[in-house]
Amino acid sequence: MSLPKPAMRGLLAKRLRFHLPIAFGLSIIAAVAFKFTVTEPRKQAYADFYKHYDSMKEFSAMREAGVFESVRPTGK
Amino acid sequence: MEMLHLTAGRVAGLLSRRGVAVFSTSGVKMASHGGVTEQTDMSVPLYCDRLDTPLPDRPYKDTLSAADKSLKQKEKGPWNSLSKEEKLALYRIMFNETYAEMKKPTGEWKTVLGGIFFFIGFTGLVVLWQRYYVYPPHPRTLDDEWQAMQVKRMLDMRVNPVEGFSAKWDYEKGQWK
Numbered sequence: 001m002s003l004p005k006p007a008m009r010g011l012l013a014k015r016l017r018f019h020l021p022i023a024f025g026l027s028i029i030a031a032v033a034f035k036f037t038v039t040e041p042r043k044q045a046y047a048d049f050y051k052h053y054d055s056m057k058e059f060s061a062m063r064e065a066g067v068f069e070s071v072r073p074t075g076k
Numbered sequence: 077m078e079m080l081h082l083t084a085g086r087v088a089g090l091l092s093r094r095g096v097a098v099f100s101t102s103g104v105k106m107a108s109h110g111g112v113t114e115q116t117d118m119s120v121p122l123y124c125d126r127l128d129t130p131l132p133d134r135p136y137k138d139t140l141s142a143a144d145k146s147l148k149q150k151e152k153g154p155w156n157s158l159s160k161e162e163k164l165a166l167y168r169i170m171f172n173e174t175y176a177e178m179k180k181p182t183g184e185w186k187t188v189l190g191g192i193f194f195f196i197g198f199t200g201l202v203v204l205w206q207r208y209y210v211y212p213p214h215p216r217t218l219d220d221e222w223q224a225m226q227v228k229r230m231l232d233m234r235v236n237p238v239e240g241f242s243a244k245w246d247y248e249k250g251q252w253k
Binding site: 042045046049058061062065066067 | 229
């Protein structure tokens with residue numbers, strides 16, 4: 001019948017001491033992983049696309065294909 | 077005002093008749109149509125086999141035989157003198173089922189799961205019938221040729237040329253990358 005007295009106070013504090021560093025750590029890891037798997041490749045893809053982008057050439061191609069209403073293809 | 081007074085009186089009459097029925101000590105009638113059925117008297121403590129009620133309001137057997145009564149007398153003495161069978165008999169006087177018996181798996185889940193699958197299957201048949209007898213004909217925008225024309229137009233418009241749709245098309249060679 002002589003059991004040790006259970007902890008009566010500071011239960012939330014103890015839980016937070018344990019779980020908060022883990023929570024912050026996992027969140028930071030998730031953010032860093034997202035940055036290096038998604039945002040950096042995406043920025044690089046846009047940079048590469050616009051490095052050699054000729055807007056007039058693209059415009060002419062689209063015009064010939066007939067997708068514009070303001071300019072007809074050069075044949076007509 | 078006069079109408080209100082009359083209806084209030086009628087309601088009071090109804091309530092008083094119901095009130096008498098509620099406050100009488102007769103118990104709950106089991107659902108039946110006509111015959112006299114046994115009514116459990118709900119006004120005295122009842123026994124129940126429940127996991128969340130370890131000590132019910134009364135012992136299971138309340139009418140004890142002579143053997144049970146002598147056993148109860150023996151229980152008043154030191155318990156070391158009781159044999160194992162006597163202890164079990166005393167337990168069964170107090171309780172109907174043990175916790176292990178109460179918690180015994182029933183296999184009900186098999187019936188539930190079987191019923192779920194059966195009705196999902198039946199619903200599948202209903203949906204199949206609907207597909208052939210209820211649905212109207214497809215819109216023409218779902219035809220293969222229309223879809224091909226749609227894809228060509230999307231590529232001509234350069235939809236998502238950086239990372240998405242048109243980025244996967246090789247414009248020089250005229251084929252998917």
